[in-house]
Amino acid sequence: MTESTATSPARGLATPDGNTAVEVTGTGTRPSIISDATNRHGAVPVQTRNARFTSADVADFPEVTGREANWKLTPVDRIRDLLDGPLDGSAYSVVAQPSDGVDVRWVPRTDPRIGLAGIPEDKASANAWSSFGTALAITLSGEEHTELVVGRSEFGTLPRAAHTLLEAKPFSDSLVVLDNTGSAALVENLEILVRDGARLTLVTVQDFAEDARYVASHFAQVGRDATFKHVVVSLGGSVVRVNPSVTLADTGADGELLGVYFSDAGQHLEQQVFLFHKAANTRGRVNYKGALQGAGARTVWIGDVLIGPEASGTDSYEQNRNLVLSDGTRADSIPNLEIETGDILGAGHASATGRFDDEQLFYLQSRGIPEEEARRLVVRGFLIDIIQRIGSAALEERLTAAIEAELARDDR
């Protein structure tokens, strides 16, 4: 797999808010093509990543044209109604098993925690914020490790807004899975407060029905010595866009942002990740991997990392890898790194998009393993390090099964 890597020891490095689109065509047997947004060092950034306009009021955003930096890779026409149309902001059905140290309830817009983690940066997000009537609040307080699965399968087919609040109290330790399935035409804001010393793993699974459209913005604030693992798993849905913004807000905060996605024919799966090292001595890791298979399968990954002026001692690395399994797919992979202090431990990024390696297939087949199974092994092998890092055996099994089901589809 060809790749680009860069390590930045010092200050002032940025790549423009540009894009590197990669179209993969042809039928070579060796990995080919690759995106590299990293070889344009020295260009001046258009705008520091945390200086974007924010507002919770949809009216403050101009109409989306599809040419904006944060919309130009999205099929805006397929989600037009979600951007500025009316959204139903009422409560929906949620399945969650109650347990000690876990509180799940609907709260009013006036809940004092709302707005603490972040404010919308785009029109869809603001539209949901303007429209939600009640927020789903999940509060985690147990110091013993607890796991919570929140099943959400009844968003319905009409345009809807959702607001979700996740608070991990100081020194709590939990793993939360937001398991999204079924139909959806949904815009959601998800606010996450990881208080001092807390440990939180949040996994959102987007395994929607085939025609579902989902546009989500996640805002997370990670406190002093807190550890936050954020995992985005996107498998099913017509258009699925999940944009997580994570701020390592206080000293010693640790953020691990993982993602795995599998896009098949006609699917658009997108993630615009923003990791902000705001405080000193924070550690950040961003690692997203995706596979594409089938005509029109499309993925977008934008990874912005900003190391702010206060963030001395930062240790940061981000990477994205895509595995192309068939012709007619397109993967965009755009890493951006901005560094505003000279005093960091290290920062780097890598991005690679490679074609399925037929030599690997041949090797496995030459040991008697049938082609389909050999493909499964290779693809699962490609994604496995992310899946294993989630830290939940049940989820690992389920994801593996879901990926195998994706591979078994014969729309290749």
Added chain:
Amino acid sequence: MSTLTISDLQVSVETDQGAKQILRGVDLTINEGEIHAIMGPNGSGKSTLAYAIAGHPKYTVDGGSITLDGEDVLAMTVDQRARAGLFLAMQYPVEIPGVTNSNFLRTAKTAITGEAPAIRGWIKEVRDSMGKLRMDSSFAERNVNEGFSGGEKKRNEILQMELLKPRFAVLDETDSGLDVDALKIVSEGVNRAMAATGLGILLITHYTRILRYITPDFVHVFVAGRVAEEGGPELAERLEDEGYDRFLPEAVS
């Protein structure tokens, strides 16, 4: 007794400039229990022969046949050939990220025998074979060939051969890149497999040194895509003394 028969095999390879003919009529008959050494200069087509037997998609058979006990090998897919009892130890084994060696070995064994091996016995068998090949047990949990040294990759190939128990194995320059200790270990592995299952072996090599540890029944000298000379082990000795010069076209003048 099983027999692998190669007749008048003609093979070309896809290149950027179009198809290029490499094998120009190869005849070879290998019986179970026999060791055939194929020796030849670089670029003479040895690996091409190995890949053609295994069914690599880049190599096109333009003429001739390969049969295993009369069955048409060329009509089989790559995995079918392996299940029929053919094995190729590659000159450059491939790395497979994210797939552990132990998972790979179990999956391959299951595919070849048609049923999953009984766990206990299998684990012991793997461990024993690895021990004999002086492979640290950590190699079971490492990803297939990933980060292995050249010599470690070759041992891993022989490990697979011992565990999968083919009827015929093609060893493509398994000796190259091995120091003398590793060469002995790998040769012992081949001899062990031979003693255990009596398979037929096509031992491709550029040098004679591995033939000090593995005694061939036949030696074939491969030049420009053909067998140029055949004989017994004494032919290897002669090559050791004289090199391939007398087989090569007169020095370009």
